[in-house]
Amino acid sequence: MAHQLVLADPDTAKDVLTFVGRAKRITAEGVRLQAADGVLALSTAVLAPVTLFDQTPTILAMRIVSADPELQCDIVVDELAATDDDLRLTLPELGLSPSWVGVAPPRGQWAPVGALPASKIAQRAQWGISAVARGAVDGAGEEAVRALRAAIWGEPDEDLDGLPRGAAFAADAMGFISGEEEVRVMRSGRWTRLAFRRGHVLVRGPVASGLTSVRETGSSV
Numbered sequence: 001m002a003h004q005l006v007l008a009d010p011d012t013a014k015d016v017l018t019f020v021g022r023a024k025r026i027t028a029e030g031v032r033l034q035a036a037d038g039v040l041a042l043s044t045a046v047l048a049p050v051t052l053f054d055q056t057p058t059i060l061a062m063r064i065v066s067a068d069p070e071l072q073c074d075i076v077v078d079e080l081a082a083t084d085d086d087l088r089l090t091l092p093e094l095g096l097s098p099s100w101v102g103v104a105p106p107r108g109q110w111a112p113v114g115a116l117p118a119s120k121i122a123q124r125a126q127w128g129i130s131a132v133a134r135g136a137v138d139g140a141g142e143e144a145v146r147a148l149r150a151a152i153w154g155e156p157d158e159d160l161d162g163l164p165r166g167a168a169f170a171a172d173a174m175g176f177i178s179g180e181e182e183v184r185v186m187r188s189g190r191w192t193r194l195a196f197r198r199g200h201v202l203v204r205g206p207v208a209s210g211l212t213s214v215r216e217t218g219s220s221v
Contacts (some may be wrong), residue, residue: 008066010086029098038068045100046170056150061174063199110186118181125172
């Protein structure tokens with residue numbers, strides 16, 4: 001018998017299906033489902049570096065919903081299926097193992113650092129979408145397309161207080177922007193979080209590359 005997710009109510013089940021469906025349109029690396037103590041956290045990598053020297057920032061979209069208190073899981077899937085029971089969703093037989101799962105944001109110690117208008121975030125997302133469309137060349141290979149997206153979405157944006165523009169893309173693509181809202185900005189270590197009413201966008205900067213300074217070792221005389 002296929003394994004199933006048991007959610008708190010039919011609306012939550014529809015919400016989960018919507019999140020997974022939106023994620024599937026922008027990434028092939030799945031959605032992580034982490035459930036415990038009646039809470040289900042869904043997360044997906046809207047953007048993530050592919051190679052060692054890829055400067056694309058890691059940008060995750062997350063939504064937290066209520067689930068059956070007995071549900072416990074930690075799996076990455078590329079789809080979910082509705083069932084005859086409005087509270088239950090069927091899991092695929094096999095999970096995924098994307099590399100972004102190994103880069104987990106902190107669970108606590110988030111300090112507020114400001115706020116951004118949702119309208120401004122939406123504007124920067126639309127600007128970036130237009131820039132990607134203008135820069136796209138017919139017949140361009142996958143590597144060229146990835147470089148273009150990394151350049152546009154990975155660039156720090158002054159209108160977003162220096163966050164990479166991809167944070168706006170993640171919020172727009174996952175449907176987190178709705179009406180007028182002051183989006184809280186919080187930080188924990190290298191991570192920054194945009195807390196929308198409909199979900200969260202978590203940003204981790206690109207991995208530092210290059211050589212570090214040489215340190216002297218041993219005793220001095």
